[in-house]
Amino acid sequence: MVASLPSNAPPADAPHASAGPSGFDASWSGRLEPLLSVGRGAGADLVEVFLERTDHLGVLAEQDTITNVSPAFGMGAGIRVFLGERDGFVSTNDLSAAGLMAALDQALGMLALVRSAPDRSPFEGLPGLHDFAAAKLDWLARCPDLREATHRLLEGTDRLQRHGNHLQARRGSYARDWQEVLVAASDGTFARDIRLHQSVGLNVLAADGDHRAGVGRRYGTSGRPDDLRQWNAETSAQEVCDSASTMLYADYVEAGQCPVVLANRFGGVIFHEACGHLLETTQVERGTTPFADRVGSAIAHEAVTAIDEGLSDGAFGSLSMDDEGMEPQRTVLIENGVLQRFLSDRAGERRTGHARTGSGRRQSHSFAAASRMRNTYIAAGPHTPAELIGSVNRGLYCKAMGGGSVGPTGQFNFAVEEGYLIENGELTKPVKGATLIGEAKEVMPRISMCADDLELAAGFCGSVSGSIFVTVGQPHIKVDSITVGGR
Amino acid sequence: MTRSPSGLDAETLRSRLDQMAARSGIRQWDLGAACSTDTSVQVDRGEAKQMKGAQRSSITVRVWNDDGLVGITSTSDLSDAGLERALAGASEASAFGNADDIPAFSPLATAPLQPLDQPIKEPVSILDLLATLKDAEHQLLESHPAIDTVPYNGLAQRSSDRIYLNSAGACRQQQLTTASLYLYARAEEAGRKPRSAGAVRLAYGAGDLDIAGCIKEAAGLTASHLDYAPIETGRYTCVFSPEAFLDLIGAFSNLFNARAVLDGVSLSNRESLGNTIAVPFLDLHDHGRHPGNIGASAFDGEGTPTARLALMEGGVLRHFLHSEATARAFGVAPTGHAGMGAKVSVGPDWFEIGATPGSGGGQQGLDRFTAEEPIVWIDSLSALHAGVKASQGSFSLPFDGWLLKRGERHSIEAATVAGDIRQVLKAIVGFEGEAVITPDGLCPHVWVEGLSITGDT
Structure with missing residues (x-):
């Protein structure tokens, strides 16, 4: 069944996205309870409504000019109905009572359920609002305004000019994503939150004859309205320019198998891609993780303890509640090499039996929540970074990592943005063009040393429920052997 | 209407x-x-x-x-x-x-x-x-x-x-x-x-x-990948499937993007038009209106009608993709490839790749199943978002494919292919078979020699 698209003239009761600092409050229970009641009365096991308002600002500076300002705002709802292990999900931009009921009808129809008399519903009403947003209502107003944001960004591109050599292009970008969400479900969930993510990125393209190097870094936090004001443009620009200068004349890496030392911060992408995704219950549901029946078994070297949590103050992947209204936990995934548990959401719990961990996340109302990572990192170990590098006779040091991905059979890959050869226990010349590939089952036992310098880095993760804010992290780690693709 | x-x-x-x-x-x-x-x-x-x-x-x-x-x-x-x-x-x-x-x-x-x-x-x-x-x-x-x-x-x-x-x-x-x-x-x-x-x-x-x-x-x-083995690291002649070659060209489309040229992040510059950047038998058009393009757009983000545009003819760079603003900067007409914004983005639509008419199309009679030398058949590329350095020209990408040796085909267990797009365009040996319609464009199998393959051995 296909519902009609919204007309150009929304009904009078439809809220709009410019309703002020708070569009959702406890009074919404009166609008949402009938939906939950109807859904349960129709025979659904569980009905969940996710409401969202967003306010985005993107600014781009190139060289010494602001070249693009792109504000956006919106609103929408996602309604999900569960029946056994199946579910139907409908999203809409129409938040009027009629629009929401039409979306519910469509979701019920997907499961061959139809409305019945309201008095036959077992739904008993929503409790009081669990309001995580109350202390956050002024967050948006406390963020830098457009003028301040453009000034800070131009400060960044100016610093790039001061520190860089052979720069053909300089870019700074700023993104501010504000989101208010309300989750109501027939199991008694009724919670509201406000999220604020800000990130700033600097990129350069250095060119000298045939030599070219493109380097970029992005820094991000959550829940800190002052983030852009606190951003250290000088340090960021210096880091980007240093890397570009180094990589401009770097040779391509020699391909083959070798030991690798991965730096802290964004080096954590290796765990994210090689193992983290495979510990989400969405992968258990699909039968695409080799670890499905390995809880309690060693799946990694005993040096490895890995954690996923949504609690670190200001981290990009932190949450007061997940997108299903559950407070996040600190979830120990692997302890001393032994698999402890999976990341789970509502659907994951129903389909795999793994208890929810506050990991139900989605990009927006148009995606059904799925089990996703938050702040994910390998815990610090006992060594120093120098000990790790000193233990390698000939290998690769990966100082800065790019993005990566994992396939349906557990094969992962990620790019090395800034690499150095390790020769006789010391860093020597810079190399570029490396891609690391491998399989989770094989690489996890090869992470044999962890240093004592755990740090986190902001990132974006794209998967089944869209692109979300995450943190990756680790201390310096050593992988005894991995395939390095190159030329 | x-x-x-x-x-x-x-x-x-x-x-x-x-x-x-x-x-x-x-x-x-x-x-x-x-x-x-x-x-x-x-x-x-x-x-x-x-x-x-x-x-x-x-x-x-x-x-x-x-x-x-x-x-x-x-x-x-x-x-x-x-x-x-x-x-x-x-x-x-x-x-x-x-x-x-x-x-x-x-x-x-x-x-x-x-x-x-x-x-x-x-x-x-x-x-x-x-x-x-x-x-x-x-x-x-x-x-x-x-x-x-x-x-x-x-x-x-x-x-x-x-x-x-x-x-x-x-x-x-x-x-x-x-x-x-x-x-x-x-x-x-x-x-x-x-x-x-x-x-x-x-x-x-x-x-x-x-x-x-x-x-x-x-x-x-899926069945064809069950018989797999590692591949030795080295240089190979590679045959790209239409999908894989279109993915590679798409990842480096800044070559043809006037916005990227003006921003200084393209591999091309204002003077590149008329330069030979590929083998003399390669044609590349952007043709979003091709009947095989399901979901073709009739107009771009600025209302400009879409149209077939020659990007490369006989290996020579002929035109860039334009928005209104970039077209004005180059003194040409918009080409129907604009988005909408204060700074208007430009992007390709749907590629048409094949032999230049009358050129002979490179080496004839190519058949990956009867070739004497070992051939790497690249069926699909992965992780383009991470492994492509568009403004540098380089790539290092995991792929799915097979090693063909005297008619025998074995799936490659895990490997990457690496190179530079400018060298790839000049190392095309020829085309095999008819062009195939894919979601991203029209393209035959493309032979490229001397690419670096890293195996998981």
Whole structure:
């Protein structure tokens, strides 16, 4: 069944996205309870409504000019109905009572359920609002305004000019994503939150004859309205320019198998891609993780303890509640090499039996929540970074990592943005063009040393429920052997 | 036509914007709007896994202030309050418009629009979609004993409307229906690693999808990867599948992108037009209006009609992709490849790759199954977002494919292919077989010599 698209003239009761600092409050229970009641009365096991308002600002500076300002705002709802292990999900931009009921009808129809008399519903009403947003209502107003944001960004591109050599292009970008969400479900969930993510990125393209190097870094936090004001443009620009200068004349890496030392911060992408995704219950549901029946078994070297949590103050992947209204936990995934548990959401719990961990996340109302990572990192170990590098006779040091991905059979890959050869226990010349590939089952036992310098880095993760804010992290780690693709 | 069955009404929208703009003292504006309805299903071993529906709407408003500077704002809120706020936001943003690069209305935004032959199909019920996908999954699972699941699958249909309006009277509207099917199977034999592969089909309606072909392709590809072995690291002649070669060209499309040229992040520059950048028998066109392009756009984000454009002929760079602003900077006409923004993005649409007419098309009689030398057949590339350095020209990408040696074919266990796009374009040996229509373009199998392959040995 296909519902009609919204007309150009929304009904009078439809809220709009410019309703002020708070569009959702406890009074919404009166609008949402009938939906939950109807859904349960129709025979659904569980009905969940996710409401969202967003306010985005993107600014781009190139060289010494602001070249693009792109504000956006919106609103929408996602309604999900569960029946056994199946579910139907409908999203809409129409938040009027009629629009929401039409979306519910469509979701019920997907499961061959139809409305019945309201008095036959077992739904008993929503409790009081669990309001995580109350202390956050002024967050948006406390963020830098457009003028301040453009000034800070131009400060960044100016610093790039001061520190860089052979720069053909300089870019700074700023993104501010504000989101208010309300989750109501027939199991008694009724919670509201406000999220604020800000990130700033600097990129350069250095060119000298045939030599070219493109380097970029992005820094991000959550829940800190002052983030852009606190951003250290000088340090960021210096880091980007240093890397570009180094990589401009770097040779391509020699391909083959070798030991690798991965730096802290964004080096954590290796765990994210090689193992983290495979510990989400969405992968258990699909039968695409080799670890499905390995809880309690060693799946990694005993040096490895890995954690996923949504609690670190200001981290990009932190949450007061997940997108299903559950407070996040600190979830120990692997302890001393032994698999402890999976990341789970509502659907994951129903389909795999793994208890929810506050990991139900989605990009927006148009995606059904799925089990996703938050702040994910390998815990610090006992060594120093120098000990790790000193233990390698000939290998690769990966100082800065790019993005990566994992396939349906557990094969992962990620790019090395800034690499150095390790020769006789010391860093020597810079190399570029490396891609690391491998399989989770094989690489996890090869992470044999962890240093004592755990740090986190902001990132974006794209998967089944869209692109979300995450943190990756680790201390310096050593992988005894991995395939390095190159030329 | 200004009113579509979806309810998106161009004239009403224009009237509302005219009134609001007048109240705000805005004399010049334009607008891009889109509405869509989607339904989709996923299955898991004979059961419905998830069924989804979505109604989406969005509008981007662009305004020119009294100083001629441009600002934009986007919203999904089509209420009057939402549009008012969008106009106000665009006005505020216009104060930060770039005086050195001001977009204008496309001179072609009111040019005649050639109709596209795009049949509008009625959607089928989601329960019918479900039944179809369950059956497809069943057939795929039955096709080979080693195929145990189809972990990634989906059958979807969409009905959409797009509108472009401007205060100078331009009015574009396009209605479209599309459907897609993807089946990605996983197979495993005792004592061996799991392997996977998949196939995709597009059509204007769910009833038109080549489901049998998709099942057959997914089954054949998945089974073909069961017999796998590592490959020795070294340099090989590679045969790119049409999909893989189109992916590679798409990843380096800044070669042809006038916006990237002006920004200094392209591998080309203003003087590159007329230069030989590939073998003399390679033609490359952008041809979004090709009948094989399901979901083709009749106009771009600025209302410019789409058209076939020669990017490379005989290996010579002929034209860049343009928006209104970049075209003005180059002194040419817009090409129909613009997005919408204060800074307007430019991007390719759908590639057509093949031999230059009359050139002979490089080495003749190429057949990867009878070649004497070992051949690496690259079926699909992965992780392009991470492994491509577009502004540097280099790539290092994982791939799925096979090693062909004197007629024998073995799947490659895990490997990467690395190179430089400028060297690849000059190392093309020739083409094998007829050009094939894919979701991203039209292309034959392409032979390239001397590429670096790293194996997992």
